[in-house]
Amino acid sequence: MAVITIREALNQALAEEMRRDENVFLMGEEVAAYQGAYKVTKGLLQEFGEKRVIDTPIVELGFAGLGVGAAMAGLRPVVEFMTFNFSILATDQIINSAAKMLYMSGGQFNIPIVFRGPNGSAFQVSSQHSQALESWYAYFPGIKVVMPSTAADAKGLLKSAIRDDNPVIFMEQERMYGNKGEVPEDEDFTIPLGVADIKREGKDATIVARSLMVPVALKAAEELEKQDVSCEVIDPRTIRPLDIETIINSVKKTNRLVIAEESHPFCGVAAEISAEVMERAFDYLDAPVRRVTGADVPMPYAKNLENLAIPGVKQIVDAVREVAYI
Amino acid sequence: MSKQAKPSPSRAQAEDANAAGVLDREVAEEASQSQLEQEHEARKEEQKNRVEEVDRDLLLNLLYQMILIRRFEEKCAESYSLGKIGGFCHLYIGQEAVAVGAISAIEKDDYVLTSYREHGQALAKGVSADEIMAELYGKAGGCSSGKGGSMHLFDRDVNFLGGHAIVGGQIPLATGVAFAAKYRGTDRVALCFFGEAAVNQGAFHESLNLAQLWKIPCIYICENNQYGMGTALKRAMSLQDVWQKACSYEVMSEVVDGMDLLAVREAVLRAVERGRKESLPTFLEIRTYRFMGHSMSDPGNYRTRAEIEKYQERDPVKLFTASLKEQGIIDDAGVQEIESRVREEVERSVRFAEESPEPDPKELYTHVYKEQ
Amino acid sequence: MATQVVMPKLSPTMEEGQLARWLKKEGDKVSMGEPLAEIDTDKATMEMQSLGNGVLRKILIQEGESAPLGQIIAIIGEPDEDISALLAQAQSGASASSDKASSKAAPEEADAGEAPSAAQQEASGGEAPEPSSGNGAGARQDGSADGGRLVVSPIAARMAAEAGINLRSLTGSGPSGRIIKRDIEEAIKAVGAQAKEAPARSLRAVEPTTPAQQPEITGASPYRDEPMSEMRRVIARRLVTSIGPIPHFFLTTEIEMDNVAEMRASIKALDPELKISVNDIIIKVAAAALIEHPQVNASFQEKTIRYYERADIGVAVAIEDGLITPVIRSADRKSLSQIAAEVRELAERARSRRLKPEEYTGATFSISNLGMFGITEFTAVINPPEAAILAVGEMKPVPVVRNGQVVTRQIMRVTMSCDHRVIDGATGAQFLQTFKRILENPLYLIV
Structure with a gap:
């Protein structure tokens, strides 16, 4: 097994799932040309092109909602929030649309989407950039909330989250992106959601x-x-x-x-x-x-x-x- | 409120007048009304020509749909007052030409997303009256299995992607649906209906910006019925020519008379063509009027009876019927025949809803998550 | 602030109590922990202690009267305090437990939130001494237990109940005197150590099986729970539907008691002071047989069968208006003389209704002897959760055929009632075989 950082593990998971399924695409602020604010999406634009790795303007509500709509029509978006602090702008679409669509449509429209990004404190970025919002999202039936703590978990869980047919809030931690750990290299390596x-x-x-x-x-x-x-x-x-x-x-x-x-x-x-x-x-x-x-x-x-x-x-x-x- | 704190005199006067239920903005509206009427007269002249161009069967079918929506909504009002329908119930009476005209311009596998005032769009898109009524009754046979209700009608089979009940919430969603259509290399478009009040929401502006920026074939249809719930457009919007909003994003826009079914249809046909051929969005401000309250619990004290009556003179159903008669497409007997078929369909939907079972209690816990 | 005195729960099954005797009268000074009254419960007469300081202002039920649990029976307060509101409340029949405002001095209840809830006590199987019963003989550990509330962690309460440890005998080592798991573990260890370290008594007359172990054993027998086999489950289910919740069956045997009679005579010759009855010997033999047949020394526990390590024998004692079954703990490890002395002492206290709850609950097997009434044979009803009870008839000379000759022998008939969910016919029969073998040759007790 290779020893890699959580950042690299997440990057591998994204690349592998994008190779595996044409319907998976990546969208968010600075994910493409900039190579990711935290470099999680490094190299993906080069491999998958502008169609599938998309820089958005700073419009969290807009692109989150666009992602949910794309999922209604059969795509599997991975939406990056530069940090989950900014997801607060998008909560209407995450909570009122993504979490409830399957239920209020009587089972007709599931939303296979992943919202991911760093959650919690960073280093001296003060009040608006240091919030841990998992209990917010976990409150709502219809959403899954995932929080890895090791490189292997990060990779295995992100792959499962992308393959999941439901909206998944995938919360990383900025302070941990550089943490290293052993990660299986097998492309089929996944970790099921909901298992401690x-x-x-x-x-x-x-x-x-x-x-x-x-x-x-x-x-x-x-x-x-x-x-x-x-x-x-x-x-x-x-x-x-x-x-x-x-x-x-x-x-x-x-x-x-x-x-x-x-x-x-x-x-x-x-x-x-x-x-x-x-x-x-x-x-x-x-x-x-x-x-x-x-x-x-x-x-x-x-x-x-x-x-x-x-x-x-x-x-x-x-x-x-x-x-x-x- | 005006008694406790004294705002500027004009504001206070307006509020007093409003509270007394005699607010009359006839004077203020005169200019735009007369302008609208002139346009209307001109279009009526044009409609003659348009009617001649459209296939006779299609015209009769459109008339059927207009009458169906009108009678269906009247039945909903009745059932609501009998306590058969719960929750909120927003009726579409007065706006029928928008849904019927717009949806007649797209294909079955194009998408429609709309707000919570969506019985009309659902019927026009082909969701069965039976299943809509059963949904309103909260029955298992409803198009959303009794879990959505009046504000959340869905039907995957006809690409009706829902009524959405947060003002403006469907606008990013429709943008995403059209994005997916393009991503997958199809030429499908999405029609997105919303009221003029939704245009003030950030979601509208973020979506139009993205749609033009990324060339997304989404057709934004603003049904300007002049009131956001009880608040008149001019009390809520600084720039009141709604169509101009689209200019900020270089999205092509048009103003359309929403009482004229064929005018709506033609404008949407142009937008659809732009969407399919150039993969570009369009914004249509369609001016219409709702004859009923915002919802069944609307006190209606924010507009005058005279104002409503004035618009009722231009009732889109009457107008379209008259045009078809004038053109000799249909006669009184033909209209009666349509009315009786519609009555049968509406009555059948009520029977279906009555007879449909309530959702099984175990359904409470289904459809929260999709099983892998 | 005035304190209400309520009818306390003094036994596990008590629903109401009768006021036997007031030990204080109105106007007497009382202090916390002082005996206030004697209460007759369904099983025993127990002392109730004061939970407040002051003067016994008002007695609300008279001697001989009964009151349900929780009913206010007296008021303690300062001599000049106005107690009219409390009196009114008491007369309206309110129970103190349902009225927060009237409870004991509030500041002393500061950590009431940490005390176990009623639900938790229920979950602990109802065997645990009731922490909130408060008025019992318990010594308060420290300030926190003022008001009679025991502060105990849930797991500790459960472990204590299972090990038969009286929580009131412990001092909690947790914050505010909370009794925690560690305290129970230490208490269990202490009981075990005591058992081992107890010095051997001087031996008198017939020796018990293991002379080195003659502990003064209190507390219930340790046990192990074993999962039930599917077959056993089916047997249990089917038989219960056939006859009541405990499917009884009965096994009878005849025992020649000549050797026992002879042994009694020898003991008497050895020491005229030593009074050993036939029944004492039966208890001892039953205990020995139970250790050999653990399947009978067991109880049905819904999902498991509980096997006890020691034989705690309940001995039915008739008392004036009923029946009570004091328990001889670890009869298998006690000498005949110990058993005899204990039976006498317990029976005496039973008759004067002075047994403590832990002295008449938790047997692993019971014996009922109606021989003294001339009953030759009868069946007894099992006392749950025990799995068996032995009904002992009269011992009397009967002509029998031995080696072709008619001779008389002292014959005693015993009938064992068995819980078929636990014991099968053959298992019960094997137990009786052993019982009979030892009783017919009591030397087995020492070989």
Whole structure:
């Protein structure tokens, strides 16, 4: 297996799926001539030409809606948002059109589209460019939400997302594009949506983490191992549909749960997971479920404040120690 | 409101007048109305010639569709007031010539997307009256299986891609549908209907820009019925000549008399040709008028009875019937025969809707995601 | 602030309680934890403790009267406090538990949110001591448990219920005294260690099977749950549709008791003080046979069958207005003298209705003896979830044929009622064979 970056893994997935299916095309701001704001689409214009790799004006609502319409008529668009912050302009088309079309047409029009791009914090880009929006999108039935944390997951999940017949919100993380990992070279390599991955096995406490929080949680688990606390780290990888079974089974084993997320706490994914665990594994809990989340404030600019707003290893370690009564 | 905070005097007067339900903009509108009437007279003269050019069977078929939409909508109003139809119900009465004229200019496998006032377009595109009525009744036999209702009619078989209920939401979608038609190398076009109020939305401007920029064969049909819900055009738009908006994007545009079926048809035929041959978009401002309220729950206090009556004199159904009679295409007996066939079709649709079962409770959870 | 005293839940099956005796009268000073009254439950007479400090202002039910769980039965408050509102509420029949505003001092309830909910207790199988019953003999661990609420994590509550550990006997090591999984694990370990470390008693008379193990064993038997085989499931399902929820069947055998009688005589000769009854010997033998036949020392658990490690024998004791079955814990590991002493002590307290709930619940097998009434043979009804009960008849001389000669022998007939979902005919018969073999040759107990 080759060791490549998440950026390269995403690029491979796009290229392979575009080779595989003529109906797949790529559209977004700076995806073609500029080679991608984060270089994820590097080289694709050269290979697939202007018809299939399309630079858009800065009109998120317009091109998102155009993508949904193209999907209604049988194409499989991959729409890049330069960051998911800008997808907020397009939410009418994502939520009112893409998520509901199959249902309100009584099953006649499915929307095979992928909206992808970086989500969450970057480095000192302040309030309007640092938002983690997964709980927004995961709220709506009709949409799938995917968040990879490794190069292999990024590739396998993006390929599955493009092949999926439903709208998929595919959320990358700017801070992680350069993270490297082993990736299978097989062109048929895919990872099914809706299946969590146990990134580390353990018995004393479960940590559920996604995207940027996965490497942080793994570091925390290493730290805790030294303190004789064995942590299981679960990456759901897909937020909707959520593989809650894997989480419940782990909690039944460890009796303690910490959920780490970069997003704001209120009405977040961690809140949803805690509710499910409370409903389905209450009798197995030895401590209240503990959330470790981004600060409940807009993202500040100053480096020190930004660091305070994003959960780190220490917060996760402390939370695990708290639920393990150490 | 005017009593609490005093805006400028003219504004306050207008609001007081509006609240009293006697707002009369006759004076303000005189210029544009008389202009419209002159145009209309001129077109009526032209219509004579056009009628002569169009195939007789087609003319009779168009008349049938006009009457069908009129009677279908009247039946909807009745069923709505009986509580058989729920939710919102936006009727098309007064605007029939737009849907029938425009859709008569395209082929079966061209696409139509429209707003929530879409019973007329759906009938004209060939969605069966039975399935539309059943959908309005919330029945399993509806064209959207009872899940969409009045505002979300869909029929894949006739490329009717929906009623969409967010103002302007269908405009980017139609642009994308036409984009896909071109991407796949077909010469299909998409017709996109919307009201004049949707033109103020960003989605309209973003779409027209993309359509001209990328040469997308989408035909944008603005049905200017002069009111966005209860707000008159002039209270909502700084530049009131809607067709001029398209100039910003170099999209070809035309103004059309929406009470004249054949004028609409001809304008759309020109647009379709531009779409198929040059893969270019067209914007048509079609001036029309709705005789009913915005929806069945409209109090109607924002316009005068006199204004409505004035437009009713130019009722598109009456107008087209009169033209055909004048030309000797049809006589009174022929019109009666059409009326009775229409009545039968509408009655049948009500029976079908009544008899169709409610959706199975398990349908609540189907069609959320498409199974792979 | 005034405190309402409510009828507490003092046994797992209690629905109402009868006020046996007030230990304080109106106007008496009371402090938290002080005994306030004696309550007759369906099983026993128990002491109820005060949950508030102050003066017993008003007694609302008199001795001999009954009240359902949760009904307000008295009010404790400051001597000059206005309690008219509470009185009005009490007289309107409101129960304290359904009225937040009237509950005990609110600040002390600060972490009530962490206390287990009623639903959770239900989920724990109802075997757990009721944390919210509050008025029982429990010692409060710390401030958090004021108001009688136990703070316990859900998994800890469940583990305690399964292990038969009284949560009130524990001190929680979690925040605010929360009892957590670790505390239960330690409690289980402690019970095991106690069992091992208990010093051997001086041996008197007949030795039990394993003299080294004579622990003072409290707590229920450990067990393992094994998934049911499909066949067993089908047997269970079909038989239940045939006769009631517990499909009983009955096995009867005759036992020659001459050797037992002889052994009793020998013991008496050895130490006249030592009073061992035939029934004590039956208990001991049944326990030994149960250990040899774990299929009978079991219970039906819907999806699994539960096999107990130890033989906790319930002994039916007739009391004035009913029947109660005190449990001899780990009878297999106790000496005859221990069993005899325990039976006597428990029976006595049973008759005066002073048994604690944990002393009359959770047996793995029961014995009912009506021999003293001259009953030769009868069938007993199984006490669920146990899988069997042994009905013991009168021991009396009967002429029998032995080696072609008619001789008299002391014969006793026993009938075992079996839960067919757990025990099959042959399994039950094998158990009785062993039981009979040991009883006819009690030396087996020591060889």
